[in-house]
Amino acid sequence: MSFTFNDLKKHCEHNWRDYLQHDFVCKLGDGTLAPDAFRHYLKQDYLFLIQFGRAFALAAYKSPTLSDLRHAKAGLDAIIDLELGLHIDYCNQWGISEQELAALPEARATLAYTRYVLDTGNRGDLLDLHVALAPCLVGYAEIASWLTKQPATVRGDANPYEAWIAMYESAEFQAAARAEIAWLNERLAEVPASRFKQLCRIFDDATRLEIDFWDMGLELRM
């Protein structure tokens, strides 16, 4: 039996759909999301990205080969040089200063998700860690593609969240998601059914934690 990334998604089909088509996502798409909900999400996402930087550093530590080590380094570079820089600029445009970001406490949903990923990577191997990271890496690319196809989605200046959609729709993010799927497919092809079952649990856990992250944004929860 040879498994693929698609099989992981199929095993948590219901939660994967709830994550992709969450109310927060739909409201980003049609521009009706409350600005305070978006600001709360942006602030927590800054803290989330810092912990994800640590997760890529952990991936470097867990890398058995030079090629895996390079892959982890590229992920860490992308988070620090690209995503966090964009995020800080974007927060500024939404009236959130770097000083405010630096002083923020983590919401429970941020703590739960990021520490879950770090713990999974710590106790498992590089594949466990990548599966825990996959809903984040692949999910946002799928969300942007899904939004683009929805008739209710408003594009351009009429939508205050246009820049968010455009960022995750960009060729760069879409290519990174495809590369992640290819990396996972190579490894999943070789795992036995018992191991695949463990990986399904990790993928499902991380997907549910992504749903909680959207809920946290919508409900302004700490």
Ligand SMILES: Cc1ncc(C[n+]2csc(CCO)c2C)c(N)n1
């Ligand atoms: C809660 C949450 N989940 C996923 C992402 C998307 N994301 C975070 S890091 C990364 C890889 C880029 O270097 C991507 C695509 C996010 N921002 N916030």
